[in-house]
Amino acid sequence: MPSPISPLIIALDYASLDAALCMADRLDPRRCRVKVGKELFTRSGPDILEALHGRGFEVFLDLKFHDIPNTVASAVQAAAEQGVWMVNVHASGGRRMMTAARERLETHNLDTRLIAVTVLTSMERSDLAETGLDIEPMEQVERLAALALASGMDGVVCSARESARIREICGDSFLKVTPGIRPANGEAGDQRRIMTPADAMAAGSTHLVVGRPVTQADDPMAALVAIEQELATRPQGQ
Numbered sequence: 001m002p003s004p005i006s007p008l009i010i011a012l013d014y015a016s017l018d019a020a021l022c023m024a025d026r027l028d029p030r031r032c033r034v035k036v037g038k039e040l041f042t043r044s045g046p047d048i049l050e051a052l053h054g055r056g057f058e059v060f061l062d063l064k065f066h067d068i069p070n071t072v073a074s075a076v077q078a079a080a081e082q083g084v085w086m087v088n089v090h091a092s093g094g095r096r097m098m099t100a101a102r103e104r105l106e107t108h109n110l111d112t113r114l115i116a117v118t119v120l121t122s123m124e125r126s127d128l129a130e131t132g133l134d135i136e137p138m139e140q141v142e143r144l145a146a147l148a149l150a151s152g153m154d155g156v157v158c159s160a161r162e163s164a165r166i167r168e169i170c171g172d173s174f175l176k177v178t179p180g181i182r183p184a185n186g187e188a189g190d191q192r193r194i195m196t197p198a199d200a201m202a203a204g205s206t207h208l209v210v211g212r213p214v215t216q217a218d219d220p221m222a223a224l225v226a227i228e229q230e231l232a233t234r235p236q237g238q
């Protein structure tokens with residue numbers, strides 16, 4: 001299947017396979033990738049992956065594995081063997097967990113992108129403090145991104161607010177997959193560290209994850225086209 005040149009990944013956060021495919025059938029796999037998350041996968045199982053692959057989509061399976069190294073490595077292997085383009089783990093699972101996942105993919109010659117979640121985009125400083133980390137999200141994101149790089153990850157999930165800093169620390173080719181994307185004046189909802197699509201790209205994000213701004217819009221296709229136009233018309237060099 002041809003890789004889309006677009007950085008857009010549409011989050012298919014739906015409660016059924018039929019609802020997700022209804023949306024997918026309006027999308028063009030040459031213009032975006034799609035993301036399958038916990039709700040949809042728990043309800044539909046691997047059938048959704050087969051259906052999306054059959055339609056030509058590259059799929060990011062966003063299950064954020066976080067467990068002991070052997071369990072995570074086996075889950076990552078299972079995802080990759082189902083042909084997903086990208087899968088993720090939590091960087092806070094630590095170096096041995098991430099390394100085990102990387103080694104498992106290499107042992108089985110699986111080329112699925114493997115990335116690690118740093119700090120969820122729904123979290124702000126006060127949320128971190130309640131978990132015992134009384135620091136700015138940026139500090140923890142920097143720490144976990146460096147650990148993810150050292151543990152063989154292809155990139156991280158972070159907010160676009162951290163993309164520029166991660167590019168400095170981890171380089172251009174290290175993927176910065178950024179949810180929390182909101183059009184100007186868009187509703188943040190439960191997200192806390194947000195950015196507009198154009199600003200996120202200018203900051204160095206390599207991929208933009210967009211869910212509700214498209215899927216919950218009155219006219220999802222118009223919302224998607226508006227984002228595509230915002231990206232197409234952003235100033236050169238940004």
Ligand SMILES: O=c1ccn([C@@H]2O[C@H](COP(=O)(O)O)[C@@H](O)[C@H]2O)c(=O)[nH]1
Binds near residue numbers: 062210
């Ligand atoms: O830190 C993270 C990690 C994952 N997500 C996922 O991205 C989408 C965002 O959806 P919106 O509707 O655009 O807010 C969603 O599937 C999350 O599970 C994230 O938001 N933040």
